[in-house]
Amino acid sequence: MSLVLKEISKNFGDTQALKGVSLTLKKGEVVGLLGPNGAGKSTLMKILTGFYKQWEGKGTLFEKDLKTELRAIQKKVGYLTENNPLYPDMYVKEYIKYIADLYRLKNPSIENLIKQMGLQDCQYNKIQTLSKGYRQRVGLAAALIHEPKLLILDEPTTGLDPNQLLEIRNLIRGFGKEKTVLLSTHILQEVDALCDRVVIINKGEIVLDKQLESLRRGQKKIIEVSFDYRLENEAINRIPHVEKVKNTHNYEYEIHIKGNKDIRPAIFDFAHDNGLKILKLQMKNESLEELFNNLTV
Numbered sequence: 001m002s003l004v005l006k007e008i009s010k011n012f013g014d015t016q017a018l019k020g021v022s023l024t025l026k027k028g029e030v031v032g033l034l035g036p037n038g039a040g041k042s043t044l045m046k047i048l049t050g051f052y053k054q055w056e057g058k059g060t061l062f063e064k065d066l067k068t069e070l071r072a073i074q075k076k077v078g079y080l081t082e083n084n085p086l087y088p089d090m091y092v093k094e095y096i097k098y099i100a101d102l103y104r105l106k107n108p109s110i111e112n113l114i115k116q117m118g119l120q121d122c123q124y125n126k127i128q129t130l131s132k133g134y135r136q137r138v139g140l141a142a143a144l145i146h147e148p149k150l151l152i153l154d155e156p157t158t159g160l161d162p163n164q165l166l167e168i169r170n171l172i173r174g175f176g177k178e179k180t181v182l183l184s185t186h187i188l189q190e191v192d193a194l195c196d197r198v199v200i201i202n203k204g205e206i207v208l209d210k211q212l213e214s215l216r217r218g219q220k221k222i223i224e225v226s227f228d229y230r231l232e233n234e235a236i237n238r239i240p241h242v243e244k245v246k247n248t249h250n251y252e253y254e255i256h257i258k259g260n261k262d263i264r265p266a267i268f269d270f271a272h273d274n275g276l277k278i279l280k281l282q283m284k285n286e287s288l289e290e291l292f293n294n295l296t297v
Contacts, residue, residue, distance in 0.1 A: 002027050002150055002180040003048070008057035010043050017043040019204040020057070027149070030176035032191030032212075033184040035201040036296050041184045044201070045152055048182075049079050062149060075103075078148035082155040084139040088128035092119055092138055095127060099142045108145055117141045117171070133164025140171060151175055153183045157190055162280070169194055188289055189282055198288065200295055207295045215288055221257040224248075225267060226280035235274075239266050254284070 003025040010018040018040050025031055035041045046052045047059070050070045059066035061073045087095055093114065100108035114123050117137045122130060127138060136156060143151060156172065157165050172194055175181055183194060191198050192212065200208040233245040236253060241261045246254040257263055264281060271278050 002062060003182075004060045006058045008044070008047065008055060008059060010040075010047065010052060010055040017204055018047075018055070021201070021204070021206055023199065023206065023209070025150070025180050025182065027180050028177060029196045030172065030181040030183060030194055032195035032198045033182055033201065034186070034188070034191060034198060034292060036186070039201045039296070040204040041201055042154070043204075045079075045154060045182070045184060048150075048152060049077060050074055075146065076149045078143035078146070078151045080136075080139045080143045080151075080153045080156055082158070084135060086127050086135060086138060086142075089126060091124055091126055092130070093123040095138065096141050096145060100145050103146045105146060109147075110145070113141050113145060118167070131164070133160050133167065136160065136164070136168055137171070140168075144175075148179065150180045150182070153181065155185055156183065157185070157187070188292060189284065192283070192288060200292060202296045208291060212288075215291070221260065221262075222284040223255045223257065223264065223267065224252070224280065224282050224284050225255060225278060226252045227271065228277040228279060231274075231276075236270070239263060239270050241266070251279070 003023070005021060005023045008018055008021040009016065021040070021044065033041050033044070043052065047055055047066070048061070050073070053067075053070070062076055064073050066073060087098075090098065093110065096110055096113065097108070100110060114120055117140060119134070119137055119141065122134060127135060130138065140156075153172065157168055160168060169190075172181065172183065176194075176196070183190070185191060195212055197211050198208065198215070199206060228251065230251050231253075233247055233253075236242065236245045236255060239255075241258045241263050243256040243258045245256070248254055255263075255267070267281065268278065270276075
């Protein structure tokens with residue numbers, strides 16, 4: 001196991017942020033950590049990264065004790081925080097080299113990492129000139145420069161446009177093939193698109209720990225689609241294999257599907273035939289959303 005936590009608890013005065021949390025993570029899996037605000041996600045991540053040193057319970061990462069061998073563990077953990085703090089006046093390559101120097105790396109693979117992150121064309125640009133998506137790539141590069149075995153990502157896709165979102169997703173999926181990835185997010189679709197397993201935490205306790213595949217079995221398929229023009233539900237309902245249509249907001253719709261047919265190509269054809277542009281199109285995990293709502297009330 002990459003990570004084993006047993007009965008982890010953390011108090012802030014009279015407030016108990018974590019209540020006996022137990023969790024294991026394996027190499028080569030991407031685990032989504034879900035929970036409402038104040039559930040304990042950030043507290044757990046700060047314990048794993050060594051930011052909080054006073055807590056109860058037992059934790060081991062890579063067979064090293066999280067309390068007594070923290071420095072050795074930190075050498076194997078990469079962390080991208082939610083606000084992704086960067087030095088805007090530094091150049092991209094200069095910043096990555098600076099982070100490598102902080103780790104005292106002798107022969108860091110900066111060139112390979114820049115190529116892996118797709119930063120070749122902007123490596124001599126100042127960070128302040130980059131888009132949000134490219135700043136996220138720089139943050140990921142900084143988290144990966146020391147070749148960690150565990151990668152902790154806090155809201156890595158928040159604020160990205162659809163193209164940037166797909167690119168960052170692809171990068172994260174690639175990391176998951178050879179590392180352990182713990183991804184904290186409040187976006188259910190991100191967990192469904194990226195993760196092998198979902199852990200839901202609420203009020204300091206883990207209330208669900210399941211493989212995504214087991215949640216997908218037998219679930220009804222729902223497609224979320226957004227057009228550039230408002231339509232009557234009856235028009236969309238005429239697409240083959242559509243069971244019902246719900247207009248969720250302005251030009252956004254939920255399309256419930258009969259059976260297991262993938263009707264996304266039919267939706268593209270429908271949009272083309274009616275002169276519409278599709279602004280968003282994604283599958284929705286009904287089981288995951290229902291579970292989250294039921295477990296976090």
